[in-house]
Ligand SMILES: NC(=O)c1ccc[n+]([C@@H]2O[C@H](COP(=O)([O-])OP(=O)(O)OC[C@H]3O[C@@H](n4cnc5c(N)ncnc54)[C@H](O)[C@@H]3O)[C@@H](O)[C@H]2O)c1
């Protein structure tokens with residue numbers, strides 16, 4: 001079978017490193033392009049690694065030519081909801097300006113197959129739950145706004161240049177590769193599960209719940225946690241669909257169940273057997289109360305089936321990574 005050569009931006013990041021690993025398992029030729037602003041060289045387990053920016057159109061054009069790239073997975077982005085509300089400039093520049101430069105360089109170099117890491121944050125406050133892809137998109141944070149705009153730009157690029165795409169709207173990625181060699185390591189860490197892991201490891205003195213008066217059963221936000229390896233497999237299915245000539249599409253990716261912040265805290269206590277201090281704090285700006293996916297469309301169209309449907313199983317893999325790598329990856333060294 002003809003195998004695609006795939007350029008993965010952000011492949012040294014949390015989700016990207018899991019996508020790269022799944023691609024390598026299936027013998028794709030993989031070129032990772034990451035500026036290491038957040039990622040880790042040691043998270044890239046094989047293929048070609050290039051340290052650079054996806055907004056560098058000359059570099060992108062050269063890579064497409066040199067490695068005969070025919071498909072792209074674009075994960076490179078800034079992606080923190082809270083930060084996006086205070087630094088809209090940063091999010092517009094990296095997610096939008098760099099994203100458009102990147103797309104333009106790709107179509108000029110002849111690439112016509114594209115997968116975008118999009119997000120549940122494109123929906124805003126849900127009008128109904130679970131959220132399907134037909135739900136209105138009214139983002140309430142800058143981050144979600146930039147991803148939605150990029151989706152819309154893809155639509156225009158399809159009409160003008162014939163670029164076929166799949167936008168994968170992930171809900172909350174969590175967990176780590178079950179083999180235990182890659183996992184989540186952000187600095188600073190802002191995500192709920194790794195922060196609780198740090199508290200369980202005694203690396204932080206407490207965890208703060210952002211808001212306890214949301215209109216949810218226990219007053220804390222509900223999120224739909226999806227295992228990062230299940231997410232990674234969805235990218236393979238999307239690539240295969242594009243390869244087979246499928247039309248552009250948008251898919252949600254979640255486990256179709258909402259877990260409150262308190263439930264996540266309790267589940268980590270059960271899985272790790274560790275206790276830690278939990279305090280209650282104010283809302284974090286830009287946080288919707290509830291985000292729960294319907295993933296029916298991707299199950300039906302691409303035959304995607306999650307392996308890790310239970311929150312505790314997801315947390316178990318996260319704990320295996322964090323407890324075996326309490327300092328995360330080795331620090332990036334210049335010139336590597
Ligand atoms: N983590 C989640 O729960 C979640 C949910 C929905 C969507 N997403 C999306 O998935 C993608 C990956 O998220 P993640 O959690 O792995 O984040 P991450 O920060 O771990 O990974 C992003 C990677 O992109 C790199 N990068 C950033 N800007 C770049 C640029 N201009 N050029 C080259 N490399 C650049 C960073 O160095 C990093 O390695 C993002 O697009 C994010 O918006 C994540």
Ligand SMILES: O=c1ccn([C@@H]2O[C@H](COP(=O)(O)OP(=O)(O)O[C@H]3O[C@H](CO)[C@@H](O)[C@H](O)[C@H]3O)[C@@H](O)[C@H]2O)c(=O)[nH]1
Pocket residue numbers: 079080081119120121170171172173190191192193195207208209210211221222223261284287291
């Ligand atoms: O110290 C903390 C950190 C988080 N939370 C809450 O925990 C939930 C999950 O937060 P977090 O892990 O930061 O993820 P989200 O802000 O939901 O965002 C993630 O999930 C979104 C999709 O749902 C993606 O778009 C984002 O990129 C990704 O970071 C939210 O309700 C937060 O308010 C706390 O209560 N205390």
